[in-house]
Amino acid sequence: MPLPSSSPHSAVQPMGRIPPCDLLSEAKAAEIEAEAETILAEIGINFADHPEALARWQAVGAQVQGERVYLPRGLARKLCQTAPARFVQHAANPARDVEIGGARPVTAPVYGPPFVQDPVAGRRDARFGDFQLLMRLAQACDSVTHAGGTLCEPTDLPLETRHLDMLLAHATLSDKPFMGASTDPERARDSIAFAKILFGYEGTELPVLLSALINIGSPLSFDATMSRCLELYAQAGQATVISAYAIMGATAPVTVEGALAQALAEVMAGIAYAQLIRSGAPVIFGLYASALDLRTGASIFASPEVTQLTIAAGQLARRLGVPYRAGGCLTGAFQSDAHAGYEAAGSLWASQLAGVDFMLHGCGWLESGLATSAEKFVLDADQLSAMLRQYGGIAAPSGAALAALREVGPGGHYLGAQETLAEGQARLWKSEVVEDRPFDAWDHAGRPDTVWHAHQRVSALLQTYQPPALAPERRAALEAFVARRKAEIQRG
């Protein structure tokens, strides 16, 4: 499908836009690709509990021993060639369709945290009410262009049917694109069926209505849930984020180069498998990257090594010609303090330099992904807003600057200058969550910190939140589907 907007992978950049960074020399990138081929050919990759997958691999020339698949050099890369460089994921509101692999990253919230950090009450299990609240925030924040999937685990709902409640919440509380379930093949099927009702499609030829997160069991393993969900989404022409899970020193080598080679091998195998299922299936090269501090067991984010891994893997994704997912506003912090701010901003900059196309965990991430909070959500969304603005480049009209300078002259000031007052101030990016009173006023107000401001922002967003339009008959059809499936699942 031809797409209008320019890709970040093309050589021509809008003036003033920060381009993705090629961290590896051509020779080094080629060397890492060769290492990935060696890994797939000599060490192999597991497709567990999935005989059909093994048979499929054998049919295209791979060698299979037990659950281990050995791919001859070049096979995975060749299969990857049919994966599209970019694609559109549709939203219930067509104005909110997103291009993944396009001119700017698509930004989605945190995915999967089982806990919520409340600034007053502390940490507690995430509930469906939290999910709905975060969904409203995702809908209300312009800088969040994709509603994500499991914004948090609604642990108060039955595990077997909560995916249906989450799907219905996506459809009724937001009209942004969203993700299907990948915790079980049956839930993936439900997600696809649900999306067909929501978008009004029948049959098997669908545009991209859903994306789904397929986490690799790093090192070098796909469990049956993941490979079967991958299969179902690919068969239906839906997008999969095929993600290496690289905790350096735990699930991946402790060196950047080793982690890169492993991640590339894993993701190439996953993308190749998706293309085996359906040539041209839309995929995203995924990477979750952190490092393990063996002294303490703590996760490390935004460190030089994690940054290098994140950026260099983006280069490998560009070489493979597929969109890239990594980064986000990641942190190991338990609360939205300075540690969270430093790490989230550093992680976001790494994502931008990496040329990330799909940014899962773009907002609301705490505690290495175990927790979320509404406050962190809006703080990160504020950062996303600044980042997305940078993709516009430097937009000032030539000549206007000199006119302002002539008006003001040496020793003057620009406070009252035409340009400053007219459009200039309106153009400047301003945070929605920072203290902007003078010091004395802030001191007098009890020295509120950023979390307090974030809390005010959450309240303001929720007060102005409007649910999207959804035709009553479509809503009824979705509710009927969910009710029917819940009944079927409960019957077992």
Added chain:
Amino acid sequence: MPLPSSSPHSAVQPMGRIPPCDLLSEAKAAEIEAEAETILAEIGINFADHPEALARWQAVGAQVQGERVYLPRGLARKLCQTAPARFVQHAANPARDVEIGGARPVTAPVYGPPFVQDPVAGRRDARFGDFQLLMRLAQACDSVTHAGGTLCEPTDLPLETRHLDMLLAHATLSDKPFMGASTDPERARDSIAFAKILFGYEGTELPVLLSALINIGSPLSFDATMSRCLELYAQAGQATVISAYAIMGATAPVTVEGALAQALAEVMAGIAYAQLIRSGAPVIFGLYASALDLRTGASIFASPEVTQLTIAAGQLARRLGVPYRAGGCLTGAFQSDAHAGYEAAGSLWASQLAGVDFMLHGCGWLESGLATSAEKFVLDADQLSAMLRQYGGIAAPSGAALAALREVGPGGHYLGAQETLAEGQARLWKSEVVEDRPFDAWDHAGRPDTVWHAHQRVSALLQTYQPPALAPERRAALEAFVARRKAEIQRG
């Protein structure tokens, strides 16, 4: 002077190192340079209360009206050609000499804050005791490679002589390179005389023993203090950081392009003047960048516009062939909360992408530069440590990664792998100031935040701090100089 290490301005980058970003197209950069020439030729630049400066400008073909100097197109740029692309600033300990314009940025602390933010007591006037404490931290932190200058204003000391106390503190508490005074020509003379005693030089042919901050009175004005201090340092062959003071919408145009053109015009005029004084005088293209929110009067840092200005001005400095100073860990936050973290990290990333060579305000900045704190100092220094590590690139030996992969295999883990345990963990960068206990231990400990960790780090650094070696007779000579000058100044 030939230097061994590679310059960031050269095309060849160490593998895996993030290169400076060229944000402007060649055509746009040339257009901004042409605008800067137009500014100098048609709007002109003030050299206030300094008839000798006006005469010097006239002698090389500039037109002078009142205090306004109009530079014919091309004159400033031509004069700038004799400025060195890089130079070494010496330290009392030769092992701590720094190359400015070299392979990695030289990092210096905050400069000039009149207030200190105490996490418990709140904001108060900065005192000499704070200055000494920050100096010990600057000496103790490896990621701070330059001790800066006025780490804070010792407001409890007489204004007329406090520069002497600060110089003596630099010489006795640290052996890193440092900055001379630029608040008054007499104090600049004292600084140079002091440095000659400390380093054991006589006469006028000196290597670079000092750098000094010359703030331009933007827009387009040098006051007499600045131009005379610039003159004195340049005459003595000492380095000057000639800095545009660009608050977008206040002291500079509200547009990135306008602010760039003005800053380039200002800094070119300053560098040209330094070269007029002494051809080959070492200079640094300086930029202080923020934006003003007219609604509230608050300063904006790390925003898209400030980031673009910071990065693009670095490109202009590279085109001019001189080292660049900008950025740091800047923030408008009153305390070290999430706001401070996000802004400081964003600002630091902008500095890195800008190819900053000399990073003033690298650590300890709060409240738009009005305040500092020991806690913010060590938090930022931790970030500097991560940043500097990135300049080393990706250092893993080829082949080692594959060995680890073969050892672990699909579905295994790297926790006990040879590579992980041996050098791998030691190589990983780890923060010194983050919470790294498990959640329950942290919760049980009262949920300490980042500032608490920073406070522990400050204590640890101060406990292990050792004053540098300083020969007793040299110390006595420095003390005698300070005593004599204090007496002279007090006599008036």
